[in-house]
Amino acid sequence: MTNDYIGKRPALAVALSILLLILIGGAAFFWHLGSIGLIDETEPLFAEASRQMFVTGDWITPFFNGETRFDKPALIYWCQAIAYSILGVNEWAVRLPSALAAFGLMSLLLYTIQWHLARQDDLEQMIRPTRRWLTAALGAAVMALSPEIIVWGRTGVSDMLLVGCMDSALLCFFLGYAQPQKSEVKAPWYMAFYVLIAGAILTKGPVGIVLPGLIIGIFLLYLGNAKEILREMRPLTGLLITLCLSVPWYVLVIWRNGENYINSFFGYHNVERFTSVVNKHSAPWYFYFLVVVLGFAPYSVYLPLAMARLKFWQRSYWRSQERSSQLGLFAFFWFIGIFGFFTIAVTKLPSYVLPLMPAAAILVALLWGDLLKGRKREEDKQASRGIITSAPLLWTGWVNVVFLSALAVALFYVPQLIGIDPAAPDFRQLLQQSGLPAIGGVIWLLCAVLVAGLLIRRRYQPVLIVNVLGFAAFLVFVLTPCLFLMDQQRQLPLRELSAIAVQAQRPSEELVMVGFKKPTVVFYTHRQVNYIKMSSTAAQYIQTKAKKTAQPPSVLVLAQQQKFPEMGLKPTDYENLGKSGAYQLIRVPFKN
Structure with a gap:
């Protein structure tokens, strides 16, 4: 009866899906998004580089603290700068691109699962609207309400924007691939794929095209239809679209910065991260097994069963299936493609396998879709393909x-x-x-x-x-x-002391932070900060500066309170401007 009720009211199903997306997506990605300050150490690096673009109008070269920042391409900075122009320079604007990317991906994932199951119902001549909408909703909820997606969907860095572009591109590819041969929407889905690949390249560089190419390549080689699909995709037209959208910025930034950009971005942040350990981010070979278990918790326990139900080793079976029935297989290659690629890479970080989380959600959702088929006889369940x-x-x-x-x-x-x-x-x-x-x-x-x-x-x-x-x-x-x-x-404490520093700082007076580098100070003061890690080095720097004729004859120092005795400073040597938490802001007058 429920099936008939929903089946006769598709508008109701769509409305309920939109409501679900708003509720789950709102709670996961937008609720209290700007209520928490920026988190050191990575988030403020992006936020400040974007603020510099917004303030200076230089949309080509990213800067942080007076120095070029070539870690990532420009799209994340552009998105945050545009958000600043609309919402002001604040935490909400910093994180909005990540939240929108996560929400958009969640919505497209729901649509893709629902479309796949609708085609499956047509092939089986069944009417199961409740099953397909509930399965799609579960897939979207599982993706959104998982630790890795929650963390990066609420953080103002480039990772979720990459996932939003790259994984949405993969879903668009499948939606184009799975359409009937003469469908009018096949070409638009492929074009959307190329546009989103360009976005991925502008977010993280070559990995934005290498990973989708690897996943799609393995998938098509397994099925033995690579030549046929390439003809459908119009790769020359698609490549032209991708290059026209992504390459101009790279040309401009290289033209302006030359080998510095090439060596830093392509050499250090791409080649070296794959072939050697960067920033001490090494881990054992099983690292990503642990990341998936915890980052996709609590649903990760069902991944082995979700993969086994596909019987992916039966190649002849999958080759005989309609394309629209191959979403589970595609998600499987999507998952293992990213997992294998970054397991081979030498530098390892938890965020590197973030792009496989939507594939994991699809696998688990389709596993549960089998349980919702509503077969009447147990033997039918066991005999049916993929029913566990x-x-x-x-x-x-x-x-x-x-x-x-x-x-x-x-x-x-x-x-x-x-x-x-x-x-x-x-x-x-x-x-x-x-x-x-x-x-x-x-x-x-x-x-x-x-x-x-x-x-x-x-x-x-x-x-x-x-x-x-x-x-x-x-x-x-x-x-x-x-x-x-x-x-x-x-x-x-850092935000409070940054506000005091803005009020207390004299013209041309330098602000020095001693100890661990906290980039939030640059963002919240809107000033350049001289970061000095070692207390002894900071003491020597102040002494050297005091010997020179300097105006004003003082320096602001922000550090954890135990750092000042290590610098040889007694309470009589400085003026206390503020204390908050573990930190203290002082003014050190130069002594002749």
């Missing part, structure tokens, strides 16, 4: 219970497990006093009990929904308040 038998699902479900229980136990002991951050020495104690770890532990323990109860009753369909709702509760009641607490302890 109850035993593997039952065992995986109990692994889910153990995993949720382990998360709960870990959260109860989090205050004892985390180390002491010198920038926020009281955070661990305040975290324990807040009761947030205990609340998180209770949430996941309750989820474990609910999943166990469902497994005992052999009711598998609601299990994934319990996991999704558990993560939503964890986001609202634990993760977000924890971020506020961390901001209050770690970042707020």
